[in-house]
Amino acid sequence: MKPPRFEYHRPSSRDEVAALLAQHGDESKILAGGQSLVPMLNFRLAHPDHLVDINHLEGEASEPELGDRWVTFGPLVRHVAAERSLVVEEEVPLLFEALRFVAHPAIRTRGTIVGSIAHSDPAAEIPAVLTALGGEIVARSARGERTIHSDDCFVGPLINALKHDEWMEAVRFPRRAEGEGFAFEEFSRRSGDYALCGVAAAARPSGSGMNVTLAYLGVGVTPQTIEVSARPVSEYQHPSFFGELEGLVHAELRPYDDIHATGAYKRFLAVRLGVKAARRAVSMGEPA
Amino acid sequence: MTGDKMRISLTVNGETREVDVEPRWLLSDVLRHELGLTGTHVGCEHGVCGCCTVLIDGGPARSCLALAVSVDGAEITTVESLAAEDGQLHPLQESFQKHHGLQCGFCTPGFLMTAMPFWENAEDMSDDELRKEISGQLCRCTGYSGILASIHGAAAVARERERSDSSRRIAEQDVDQ
Amino acid sequence: MTTKMFGAPVQRNEDPRFLTGKGRYVDDFESGAYGAAFLRSDFGHAKILEIDVAAALALDGVYGVYTHADLEGVLSEPLPLLIPNPNLFAPRTQYALAKEEVCYVGEVVAMVVAKDRYIAEDAAGMIFVDYEPLPVASDLEGASQVGAPVAHSDMDDNVNGRVAEEKGDVDGAISAATHVFEWRFEIERAAAMPMETRGVVADYDTRTESLLMYDSTQAPTGVRGGLAQLFGLDPDNVHVVAPDVGGGFGMKVIQFYPEEVMVAWASRKLGHVVKWIEDRREDFVGSNHERGQVHHVKVGADDEGHILAMDVKFINDAGAYCSYGLIIPIVTAAQMQGPYKIKNFRYEFRNIFTNKVPTSPYRGAGRPQAVYVMERVMDRVAGELGIDRTEIRRRNFIGPDEFPYEVGVMWQDGGNVVYDSGDYEKGLDVLLEALDYPAFLADQKKAREEGRLLGLGIGCYVEGTGIGPYEGALIKILNDGSVTVAIAVGTQGQGHETVFAQIVSDELGVPVDRIKIVSGDTRRLGYGVGTFASRSAVVAGNAVLKAAQTVKRKAAEVASRSLEVSVEDLVFADGRVHVEGAPDVGVPLGQLAIISNPLRYAFGKDSEEAVLLAQRAYAGSDRPLPEGTSPGLEATEFFSPKAGVFAFGTHAAVVEIDRDTCNLKILRYVVHHDCGKVINPMIVDGQVQGGVAQGIGGAFYEKFEYDEEAQLTNATFMDFLIPYATEIPTLELHHTETPSPLNPLGIKGVGEAGTIPGAAVIANAVSDALGQPVDKMPLSPLILFEMMHPSLDG
Ligand SMILES: Cc1cc2nc3c(=O)[nH]c(=O)nc-3n(C[C@H](O)[C@H](O)[C@H](O)COP(=O)(O)OP(=O)(O)OC[C@H]3O[C@@H](n4cnc5c(N)ncnc54)[C@H](O)[C@@H]3O)c2cc1C
Ligand code: FES
Numbered sequence A: 001m002k003p004p005r006f007e008y009h010r011p012s013s014r015d016e017v018a019a020l021l022a023q024h025g026d027e028s029k030i031l032a033g034g035q036s037l038v039p040m041l042n043f044r045l046a047h048p049d050h051l052v053d054i055n056h057l058e059g060e061a062s063e064p065e066l067g068d069r070w071v072t073f074g075p076l077v078r079h080v081a082a083e084r085s086l087v088v089e090e091e092v093p094l095l096f097e098a099l100r101f102v103a104h105p106a107i108r109t110r111g112t113i114v115g116s117i118a119h120s121d122p123a124a125e126i127p128a129v130l131t132a133l134g135g136e137i138v139a140r141s142a143r144g145e146r147t148i149h150s151d152d153c154f155v156g157p158l159i160n161a162l163k164h165d166e167w168m169e170a171v172r173f174p175r176r177a178e179g180e181g182f183a184f185e186e187f188s189r190r191s192g193d194y195a196l197c198g199v200a201a202a203a204r205p206s207g208s209g210m211n212v213t214l215a216y217l218g219v220g221v222t223p224q225t226i227e228v229s230a231r232p233v234s235e236y237q238h239p240s241f242f243g244e245l246e247g248l249v250h251a252e253l254r255p256y257d258d259i260h261a262t263g264a265y266k267r268f269l270a271v272r273l274g275v276k277a278a279r280r281a282v283s284m285g286e287p288a
Numbered sequence B: 001m002t003g004d005k006m007r008i009s010l011t012v013n014g015e016t017r018e019v020d021v022e023p024r025w026l027l028s029d030v031l032r033h034e035l036g037l038t039g040t041h042v043g044c045e046h047g048v049c050g051c052c053t054v055l056i057d058g059g060p061a062r063s064c065l066a067l068a069v070s071v072d073g074a075e076i077t078t079v080e081s082l083a084a085e086d087g088q089l090h091p092l093q094e095s096f097q098k099h100h101g102l103q104c105g106f107c108t109p110g111f112l113m114t115a116m117p118f119w120e121n122a123e124d125m126s127d128d129e130l131r132k133e134i135s136g137q138l139c140r141c142t143g144y145s146g147i148l149a150s151i152h153g154a155a156a157v158a159r160e161r162e163r164s165d166s167s168r169r170i171a172e173q174d175v176d177q
Numbered sequence C: 001m002t003t004k005m006f007g008a009p010v011q012r013n014e015d016p017r018f019l020t021g022k023g024r025y026v027d028d029f030e031s032g033a034y035g036a037a038f039l040r041s042d043f044g045h046a047k048i049l050e051i052d053v054a055a056a057l058a059l060d061g062v063y064g065v066y067t068h069a070d071l072e073g074v075l076s077e078p079l080p081l082l083i084p085n086p087n088l089f090a091p092r093t094q095y096a097l098a099k100e101e102v103c104y105v106g107e108v109v110a111m112v113v114a115k116d117r118y119i120a121e122d123a124a125g126m127i128f129v130d131y132e133p134l135p136v137a138s139d140l141e142g143a144s145q146v147g148a149p150v151a152h153s154d155m156d157d158n159v160n161g162r163v164a165e166e167k168g169d170v171d172g173a174i175s176a177a178t179h180v181f182e183w184r185f186e187i188e189r190a191a192a193m194p195m196e197t198r199g200v201v202a203d204y205d206t207r208t209e210s211l212l213m214y215d216s217t218q219a220p221t222g223v224r225g226g227l228a229q230l231f232g233l234d235p236d237n238v239h240v241v242a243p244d245v246g247g248g249f250g251m252k253v254i255q256f257y258p259e260e261v262m263v264a265w266a267s268r269k270l271g272h273v274v275k276w277i278e279d280r281r282e283d284f285v286g287s288n289h290e291r292g293q294v295h296h297v298k299v300g301a302d303d304e305g306h307i308l309a310m311d312v313k314f315i316n317d318a319g320a321y322c323s324y325g326l327i328i329p330i331v332t333a334a335q336m337q338g339p340y341k342i343k344n345f346r347y348e349f350r351n352i353f354t355n356k357v358p359t360s361p362y363r364g365a366g367r368p369q370a371v372y373v374m375e376r377v378m379d380r381v382a383g384e385l386g387i388d389r390t391e392i393r394r395r396n397f398i399g400p401d402e403f404p405y406e407v408g409v410m411w412q413d414g415g416n417v418v419y420d421s422g423d424y425e426k427g428l429d430v431l432l433e434a435l436d437y438p439a440f441l442a443d444q445k446k447a448r449e450e451g452r453l454l455g456l457g458i459g460c461y462v463e464g465t466g467i468g469p470y471e472g473a474l475i476k477i478l479n480d481g482s483v484t485v486a487i488a489v490g491t492q493g494q495g496h497e498t499v500f501a502q503i504v505s506d507e508l509g510v511p512v513d514r515i516k517i518v519s520g521d522t523r524r525l526g527y528g529v530g531t532f533a534s535r536s537a538v539v540a541g542n543a544v545l546k547a548a549q550t551v552k553r554k555a556a557e558v559a560s561r562s563l564e565v566s567v568e569d570l571v572f573a574d575g576r577v578h579v580e581g582a583p584d585v586g587v588p589l590g591q592l593a594i595i596s597n598p599l600r601y602a603f604g605k606d607s608e609e610a611v612l613l614a615q616r617a618y619a620g621s622d623r624p625l626p627e628g629t630s631p632g633l634e635a636t637e638f639f640s641p642k643a644g645v646f647a648f649g650t651h652a653a654v655v656e657i658d659r660d661t662c663n664l665k666i667l668r669y670v671v672h673h674d675c676g677k678v679i680n681p682m683i684v685d686g687q688v689q690g691g692v693a694q695g696i697g698g699a700f701y702e703k704f705e706y707d708e709e710a711q712l713t714n715a716t717f718m719d720f721l722i723p724y725a726t727e728i729p730t731l732e733l734h735h736t737e738t739p740s741p742l743n744p745l746g747i748k749g750v751g752e753a754g755t756i757p758g759a760a761v762i763a764n765a766v767s768d769a770l771g772q773p774v775d776k777m778p779l780s781p782l783i784l785f786e787m788m789h790p791s792l793d794g
């Protein structure tokens, strides 16, 4: 289990990264924290001809940045920085909560937030969080820059909307707004494992009640969302909400079987975790 | 130029080491086979077992998931640095011996390095918190209870040591007078 | 005499080395070695049509690429059958490199040696093999049927061995029984998965035609003897060292794994040190598994729940080859009756080839299956007859006055199973008191009313340990007064360097940290068997005791001559031998060592004194070395047990199943355990806690996912789930000590005890929580989901 050969590049600026991708495109891979890519290299499941190591970019922020609307993560903000960040705790509480479920402390010291999005694992927490919140990514190439909304970002398992010559320069999560509430729930076999099923819930005030976006992980080839329409807060706590969500889950989620869970079991989990998360998110928020 | 080597510089256990490495070499292999620091062990090479955990710039990280070239310039701390020059064990190490926190010893360096950043606060952690903190480290021998007791008890070992050191100092002063 | 070390929780001698990173595991040797990699079969069963190594050979940095065609003589023949048995009528062992047929995914097909492992892997990926796929025997039960695809194309079916035995009159007893039940029990494969994988470093010196090999094995002596024979070498020119071993749990005890032969062979061929370190992916498919069995059981009982007769038919998954013979199913059969008196008992097993990784003992070795079957039977009979689960066990226990107890079946060494000592009811009582059984029953009742799923599982077992044939120890008292002891068994973390030192310390009055145990190095001691089957402490421990006693006699004789007192008046304490009642009149042990070896020269101050003493010691003799003595204070002794010794215990788990996730949480895990006299309680507790963790892992987390083509689909630690600290509870441990009468130390083995009842306990607990039988192991949340919600399935 040793990486195959590749040509190693160590750009020091974002422009250089774009230039390298323009030249090597689909024969290349970006190396960020390496916590997903290096295992794939060791198993020889990935064999890029060119490896573009962005760890030595100069002047990159190691902390998330607070803007007017967004909290922005540059390509070298590690999980550990995010989980210790007051900005994240206050402004993106859903991400803050979800980070506890991502792998283990010794993985999070290296893994990056952007890398987690770019890796686009359908069982990963952070893409679901981005989806629940409606965040966006900044894609960059020598041709220029574009933003991609979270709904358009994830295309399939380990596949996203980036073109061969593009890389992710940043990820933006919207700042928490007045009255919003959030909750994250998942079930994994061991602590730190990818979940069999998980859900990121964002509750938003709407009229005199709240609506909830549930973004599921582990149940499809990309994060899967279920929208719970606006209703009074008390209705979420009512036993009938369980039945309603059960109906939505059965109508909208088509999870496939894997070795740890059948589709039927994942749906079972999706209902229960979804109910829990929705109730908690709503009770944390406040209708207008 | 694919097989060509690059010169990198690592600060390993406080000492600057220049090494010529192939870009694909894992930090675990470079530490073990190029620098002779075989205390860092390799159990899975895909990030799950934690045997290879070292500190990279002060934070515990998998050396099997780091390309040595990529951590060029970093500060690496391995298990070899914990004991004093005269061989006296670090309180955390001593606590592992005291609480039978190891059997075959293969996973031990990884547990030690994982606990290094927080052992002084471990006695205030709940059992669940402590377990969570060392999740990500596999041990196939001990069933973990000795390891938990070791990390939990390390601060007490350190205190005990300070107490006996200071009483010895006092005794020495008494003799001097 | 100083305080007794035997029985004390002495801190371990080996720990400082391990804690400071100075342990020496196989990959820590020879950083300049060439790196080897193996190409392994991707097919469960296929014919090899062609292998093309040209591209691999042409790669820069590659020194050799080998296939079966490169092997000659005995090396081109199948590897030896380690444990033959007349009932093993169709043995198959694998070739060092596959010849014409591959029989499991992972079987070695070709070997590459290169400048380093990276390049070796590059080259292995460039070898082209043309396979013709053959029908695959994947599922154990399927493979055992007539007309199933055969795992070896030269066989007509997959049965390689069959054994049957009967005691009493099973048919008669069953037809006379008031209650007769028939059940099927299944248990899947599991594996040891030590944190250190296997590895071999071979250094063949072509000038002296000698081989030095570092091997992460539990049985270096056997590997050495076997290699000498295979290579046609004088055994004195072959040495195998098992350095620090990062866990083995039985898996590292096969002579041979093909790599052990090939790495040595390649080193000879290339005249250079060659190293192969198994990677984790290889370990999943290249190192042995165990456990897969299916049982059909017929039980006859009376109204009180006495088991009158049991008839067991089972099949054992041998995997693709069976170099370990029939040992696993024999142990299962021999240990199935456990602590119970079953007058009429019959078993028949068939050992079945499948196209999967070969099997050999993994911690527990056939016993977990036996205990699982028996303890499920106890719970099921209790349930059927409305008897409390603890009461039914009491009614069937062998009484404390019935030892030695003839179990009436054959043991793995061919003799009869005879339990040496035990008190099973007392053990159960200790457990139940610790558990507070009435309180649990009340909790459970309350939980049920609240809709919570609380369950208790109990599992009793008897574990045969300390089997022969023998082990040895070579002890030396050195000139500085320290002691070295060489034993042939390797160590895999069980604390040998401490427990054996404790035994010696008590005999010789030398502090534990002045006693160095060297294990698993054939350069030190040529005869020995290995560390497995919970035998090291018992067999090697008693050999160490004997050797210590012999060397003590020698030292006493020398001291008696030097001090001119009789041997009976001497006391060994604090590293000296002194005259009883006169602690000042004595000689340090180191000086005795010098005296015992009368040289003409003195090296240093100590020996100057000693030489003077020696002159006195031998003054009355006609020569420097009195007739009938030998120089030096050293002794080699062997211990060969008459029979195995039988440890026992009972485990209980209190579990809760979460209705929302179908996950299992172990709320308490209580252990009663009796392994006779305990040398070091700290180490024994550690062995049990670690063993239980493996038992729990095997019962609920670690599950091999093989598909119909016998491909292992979860060969990573990401998908094969060894529990972390977050999943394993801390045990509540309770001991009793029923000494074995069969060895001087009164000890029994402990290495496997923790693991053995794991499957039984978890199965019984889940069954209790759900009110449904659990007759297939291991479990998982998915399986619990399917049991709890059968209508939602699919
Ligand atoms: C034992 C273990 C357990 C884990 N458990 C979990 C878990 O429970 N949940 C979870 O979500 N993750 C888990 N992970 C994965 C971990 O979180 C990864 O770190 C993360 O998914 C990727 O981040 P990275 O910075 O390490 O990316 P890398 O590994 O460096 O890269 C991952 C992929 O993204 C691409 N990439 C990275 N950065 C960019 C960029 N800026 N632009 C374009 N492409 C880019 C790479 O080319 C590569 O294809 C686990 C990993 C391990 C080893
Ligand atoms: S070897 Fe690095 S985590 Fe297992």
Ligand code: FES
Pocket: B101, B102, B103, B104, B105, B106, B107, B108, B138, B139, B140, B141, B142, C195, C246, C247, C493
């Ligand atoms: S002590 Fe052996 S793996 Fe932990």
